[in-house]
Amino acid sequence: MAGSTDTADPPVVSPPLWLLAELTYRCPLHCVFCYNPTELERAGAELSTAQWVDVMRQARAMGAAQLGFSGGEPLVRDDLEELVQEACRLGFYTNLITSGVGLTEARAKRLKNAGLDHVQLSFQDSTREMNDFLSHTKTFELKKKVARIIKDNDWPMVMNCVLHRHNLPHVGAIIDMALELEAEYLELANVQYYGWAWRNRDHLMPTREQLEQAEAVVQRYRESIGKRCRLLFVVPDYFEERPKACMNGWGSVFLSIAPDGLAMPCHNARDLPGLQLPDVREHAIADIWQRSQAFNAYRGEDWMQEPCRSCDERHKDFGGCRCQAFMVTGDAAATDPVCSKSPRHERIVQFTREAATRRHIPLVFRSDPAPSRLGGNLGEKCS
Numbered sequence: 477m478a479g480s481t482d483t484a485d486p487p488v489v490s491p492p493l494w495l496l497a498e499l500t501y502r503c504p505l506h507c508v509f510c511y512n513p514t515e516l517e518r519a520g521a522e523l524s525t526a527q528w529v530d531v532m533r534q535a536r537a538m539g540a541a542q543l544g545f546s547g548g549e550p551l552v553r554d555d556l557e558e559l560v561q562e563a564c565r566l567g568f569y570t571n572l573i574t575s576g577v578g579l580t581e582a583r584a585k586r587l588k589n590a591g592l593d594h595v596q597l598s599f600q601d602s603t604r605e606m607n608d609f610l611s612h613t614k615t616f617e618l619k620k621k622v623a624r625i626i627k628d629n630d631w632p633m634v635m636n637c638v639l640h641r642h643n644l645p646h647v648g649a650i651i652d653m654a655l656e657l658e659a660e661y662l663e664l665a666n667v668q669y670y671g672w673a674w675r676n677r678d679h680l681m682p683t684r685e686q687l688e689q690a691e692a693v694v695q696r697y698r699e700s701i702g703k704r705c706r707l708l709f710v711v712p713d714y715f716e717e718r719p720k721a722c723m724n725g726w727g728s729v730f731l732s733i734a735p736d737g738l739a740m741p742c743h744n745a746r747d748l749p750g751l752q753l754p755d756v757r758e759h760a761i762a763d764i765w766q767r768s769q770a771f772n773a774y775r776g777e778d779w780m781q782e783p784c785r786s787c788d789e790r791h792k793d794f795g796g797c798r799c800q801a802f803m804v805t806g807d808a809a810a811t812d813p814v815c816s817k818s819p820r821h822e823r824i825v826q827f828t829r830e831a832a833t834r835r836h837i838p839l840v841f842r843s844d845p846a847p848s849r850l851g852g853n854l855g856e857k858c859s
C-alpha cells in the first residue's frame with residue numbers, strides 16, 4: 477500500500493484552504509526551469525475523471541475554497557471542462573495555470589460556460605527568440621493570441637514569467653508586453669531551484685547586480701503605472717538572508733495532488749526521502765490530511781533541529797523549505813541553508829558567488845518518458 481495514515485492520535489489541524497490539482501505531467505513545452513519531477517518515469521498513470529471529481533468533493537467538504545488546475549499542461553486533459561464544471565458546482569474559486577497551448581477560442585468558450593474564474597498564462601520572455609528557445613517550442617505568437625482570447629472572455633489574467641540570468645535584463649520589456657496584453661497582474665517570479673531548474677542552476681543563476689537592476693526597473697514601473705497592472709517581483713531565495721515561509725508551513729493550508737494520485741504537502745515533495753506519500757485511491761482525503769505520516773512529518777515544530785528549534789523567528793518562516801534543505805544539505809529536516817543562521821549557509825553563498833564567473837555549459841531541456849506512461853501525446857518539439 478502506498479503511504480500510511482496510521483498515526484495513532486491524529487493531531488488537531490486546520491483544514492486545507494488550497495487544492496492544487498496537478499492533472500497531468502504531460503506538456504508540449506520543454507522548459508529548462510520546469511518544476512515537474514526530473515524522473516517522470518517514476519510517476520504512475522493519471523487519475524481518471526471520476527477520481528478527480530471524488531478528490532474535489534472530499535477537499536471541498538473539508539473546507540478547501542481555492543482550486544488550481546495545473547500540470548504539466550492541464551489543457552491536454554480532454555475532461556478539463558467537466559472538472560471545472562464540477563469544481564464550480566461545488567463552490568470552488570477556480571484558476572487555470574497554463575502555458576496557453578491548447579486554449580483555442582472554442583475551448584475557452586466551453587471553459588467559460590463551465591464556470592472557470594481565472595487564468596494564469598505563462599510566458600518565457602518578451603522576445604520570440606528567447607521564449608521559443610527556453611521552452612524549445614514555437615509558442616510565442618500563440619501565447620499572445622491566447623492572451624487576447626483570455627481578455628475576450630473577461631477573465632482576470634495573471635501573466636507569469638519566470639526570471640533568471642537570461643531574461644532579467646528584459647524585465648522592462650516583459651512589463652511593457654503585459655501592459656500591451658492588458659494583464660491585471662504580472663508575476664515576475666525569479667526561478668527557484670527545484671526540478672529541471674536545479675539541474676540547470678549553473679546556467680540560470682543570475683548575478684546580484686542583475687537582480688538589483690531588475691528590481692529597480694520594476695519599482696520604477698510600479699510608480700508610473702499605478703494599479704493598471706499589479707507587479708509582483710519574487711526575489712530568489714538564494715539571494716536572501718532568510719527563507720520564505722514555504723507553503724505557509726508544511727501541511728498548513730496547501731494540499732497538492734499529483735497526476736498519479738499521490739497527495740503531497742508541497743508539489744516537489746516526491747523527491748524527499750522517508751516520506752510515505754499517501755495515494756488518494758487508497759485513503760480518504762481527511763485521513764491523508766490529518767493522520768498521514770507524510771503530512772505530519774514536518775508539521776508544527778517538533779521535527780525542527782537547531783538553530784530553528786530555539787529560534788524566535790520560527791513562527792515566521794517555519795524553518796524554510798524542506799526540499800531546499802534536502803537538495804543542498806542532504807538532510808530534509810535541516811534548517812533551510814538559505815538562512816544565514818544555518819551552518820550550511822556558505823554553500824548558498826558559494827552558488828551565488830560563482831554565478832558571475834560560471835563557464836558556459838549546455839542547458840538541459842525538460843524531456844518526458846514514453847507517452848504511454850503519462851497517458852497521451854506529448855506534442856512536438858521545435859527543431
Ligand code: SF4
Nearest residue numbers: 503505507510548575
Ligand atoms: S514549466 Fe514549461 S514544461 Fe513545465 S509544465 Fe510549465 S509550460 Fe510545461
Ligand code: SF4
Nearest residue numbers: 784787789790795815
Ligand atoms: S534559524 Fe530556522 S526558524 Fe530561524 S530564521 Fe533561520 S530558518 Fe527561520
